[in-house]
Amino acid sequence: MYGEVVPSTAFANRVVELDRLVGDLAAGQKVFLISPRRYGKSSLIRHALATMSRRRGALTVETTVSRFSSYVAFLEGYARAIVVADTQGDRARTWLREAIRSARADVRWAPDGLASGAPAPRRQAQDEPRRPPRGSLTVSFPTVRSDRDVSRLAEDVFALPARLAQLRRRKVVVALDEFQAIAGFNGGSVEHALRAAVQHQRDVGYVFAGSEPSLMERMLGPRRPFYNAGPVMRLDKIPPDEFAAFIDERFARTGLRPDPGLGAAIVELAGNLPYDVQRLAHETWDDIRSGGRRRATLDDLHRALRRLLSEQQVIFEALWQRLTLAQRSVLRAVVLDEGHGLLSADVRERHRLAGPSTVQTALAALVRDDVISRESDRYVVVDSLLREWVARRTF
Numbered sequence: 001m002y003g004e005v006v007p008s009t010a011f012a013n014r015v016v017e018l019d020r021l022v023g024d025l026a027a028g029q030k031v032f033l034i035s036p037r038r039y040g041k042s043s044l045i046r047h048a049l050a051t052m053s054r055r056r057g058a059l060t061v062e063t064t065v066s067r068f069s070s071y072v073a074f075l076e077g078y079a080r081a082i083v084v085a086d087t088q089g090d091r092a093r094t095w096l097r098e099a100i101r102s103a104r105a106d107v108r109w110a111p112d113g114l115a116s117g118a119p120a121p122r123r124q125a126q127d128e129p130r131r132p133p134r135g136s137l138t139v140s141f142p143t144v145r146s147d148r149d150v151s152r153l154a155e156d157v158f159a160l161p162a163r164l165a166q167l168r169r170r171k172v173v174v175a176l177d178e179f180q181a182i183a184g185f186n187g188g189s190v191e192h193a194l195r196a197a198v199q200h201q202r203d204v205g206y207v208f209a210g211s212e213p214s215l216m217e218r219m220l221g222p223r224r225p226f227y228n229a230g231p232v233m234r235l236d237k238i239p240p241d242e243f244a245a246f247i248d249e250r251f252a253r254t255g256l257r258p259d260p261g262l263g264a265a266i267v268e269l270a271g272n273l274p275y276d277v278q279r280l281a282h283e284t285w286d287d288i289r290s291g292g293r294r295r296a297t298l299d300d301l302h303r304a305l306r307r308l309l310s311e312q313q314v315i316f317e318a319l320w321q322r323l324t325l326a327q328r329s330v331l332r333a334v335v336l337d338e339g340h341g342l343l344s345a346d347v348r349e350r351h352r353l354a355g356p357s358t359v360q361t362a363l364a365a366l367v368r369d370d371v372i373s374r375e376s377d378r379y380v381v382v383d384s385l386l387r388e389w390v391a392r393r394t395f
């Protein structure tokens with residue numbers, strides 16, 4: 001299924017990247033994983049963590065930094081993720097309270113589900129690992145108020161992974177996804193505190209993944225705390241021919257007969273963005289299956305595409321309405337000229353665009369809103385369905 005982290009059978013390629021990431025994490029490195037949105041960072045991380053736990057018995061911690069609305073909320077969520085990773089979660093209350101010296105740690109197993117009338121959680125059998133039910137654990141630091149309290153707490157929390165590694169005599173691997181969001185929590189001081197903590201944690205591998213390349217690259221620049229902190233992996237798109245072959249094979253393996261070139265057409269239409277490739281492949285596959293057919297043709301693909309476009313119509317119209325006229329014409333030019341030479345007199349004239357500085361401003365606004373992104377020497381529309389919609393339905 002697309003839109004979720006892919007199960008291993010649906011995971012294309014990435015063999016080299018996975019090997020490298022697992023190797024680095026096993027060596028206790030602090031790895032930075034950078035790519036634009038929807039290239040497959042979170043999926044890669046999931047696989048690397050699963051591999052680390054299966055092959056090396058590592059305890060794995062995963063948190064998405066951008067989900068939290070404040071620095072304290074992040075520290076609570078992060079501490080919780082560390083406790084959940086512990087195989088002896090029922091002892092967590094004790095060790096967490098000892099490890100967090102600067103504040104009171106409240107660890108609770110909320111009897112959730114009871115209130116909503118759901119059956120009570122099953123009692124754990126003797127031989128099962130004593131892991132608390134995941135959904136119901138909360139960690140909070142109710143006494144933390146001032147900025148000073150928060151920075152002292154952060155120091156304690158950032159030391160927890162090493163503490164866990166030592167306590168259980170296991171490797172620990174930490175993934176902080178959407179890491180660029182850390183800069184929003186009172187920027188510099190978080191970076192300093194985290195860098196200071198992780199650099200001595202030899203038994204703990206870290207992967208910091210970020211989907212805003214420019215923010216991440218700046219974070220790694222000289223005079224910033226994470227400068228030279230560890231290897232940087234820049235995730236590229238999956239090679240299109242390999243991805244196409246993978247898609248064809250998935251069709252074949254589920255009993256359909258893809259016409260030659262179907263996988264390639266899907267990858268091409270989807271701009272080779274893993275998320276969009278999976279979506280288009282899945283929708284096409286679904287239409288064919290529910291029609292009870294075996295052969296998968298290019299016509300099927302185009303029918304699925306038209307259906308998706310009409311399903312997204314309302315969303316795309318709303319997006320279009322929000323754009324200024326300058327942004328609309330620039331977006332059309334990006335689509336029709338495949339993102340090349342937007343500032344040149346020729347392209348501006350052909351698409352009746354304004355002067356270079358207006359075009360520049362419009363491009364910047366579209367990039368900021370995640371509508372388009374820069375890819376080496378050109379601009380691309382992030383969502384390939386939107387690109388098709390703009391090409392077919394706007395003027």
Ligand SMILES: Nc1ncnc2c1ncn2[C@@H]1O[C@H](COP(=O)(O)OP(=O)(O)OP(=O)(O)O)[C@@H](O)[C@H]1O
Nearest residue numbers: 002003004012037038039040041042043211274275
């Ligand atoms: N190696 C892969 N093989 C097949 N499909 C993949 C692969 N990697 C990612 N995908 C598809 O792309 C989608 C997006 O991947 P993922 O969420 O991992 O990207 P991301 O880089 O973390 O994106 P974001 O920046 O939006 O968080 C997945 O739901 C999946 O459908």
Ligand SMILES: [Mg+2]
Nearest residue numbers: 041042043177
């Ligand atoms: Mg992600």
